[in-house]
Amino acid sequence: MSLQAPISRDTHVVLRAAVLEFRESESRRRHAPVTIHVGRPDRVSPTWVVGPGQRLDAALRTDIAAGLLHRALADRALRLAGTPYAWLTRSGGLDLHDADAAWSAAVRGACADAGLAPVFVVVTRDGWVDPVSGVRREWRRLRRWRPPG
Known part of the structure; x- marks a missing residue:
């Protein structure tokens, strides 16, 4: 399922958490590996790290996405969420x-086999983007919200 603007508040909160988590985990001195995640950013989620120079065909990407799902x-x-x-x-x-397009197709294929329509986005330090619809959100100074006091 591709995102359509305006997105729901819950989707905004979840995707903002994904960007924050990535920003806090990435070192500026070292490029983060390409990683596919399935679940929710606010919980421990299954991931797959694509190794440097690792070549994956469409079938293998779909199998990986299906396994993560x-x-x-x-x-x-996660099921209750x-x-x-x-x-x-x-x-x-x-x-x-x-x-981005290759993994988007793999996730859509794996989810179609499972009868689901999840949201798929690409997350960088700057924000997130849906590669199908182009809906995106960017931040210049994204900070974790802390209650006053």
């Missing part, structure tokens, strides 16, 4: 790369 759905807490989100984290800007 299966693991996410096996987690009772509703349809899982899928996101690809990578360094660079929000301009789309070939890998």
Whole structure:
């Protein structure tokens, strides 16, 4: 399922959490590996790290996405949270790369086989983008909200 503007408040909160998590985990000195995640950013989610120079064909990417989806759905807490989100984290800007489209197709294929329609976005330090619809959100200074006091 591709995102359509305006997005729901829950989707905004979840995707903002994905960007924050990535920003806090990425070192500026070292490029983060391309990683596919399925679940919810506010919980521990199954991931797959694409190794440097690793070449994956469409069938293998779909199998990986299906395995991550299966693991996410096996987690009772994730299952109760509703349809899982899928996101690809990578360094660079929000301009789309070939890998973004390839992983988007793989996730859509795996989810179609499972009868689900999850949200798939690409997450960078700058924000997130849906590679199908082009809906995006960028931040210049994203900070974790802390209650006053």
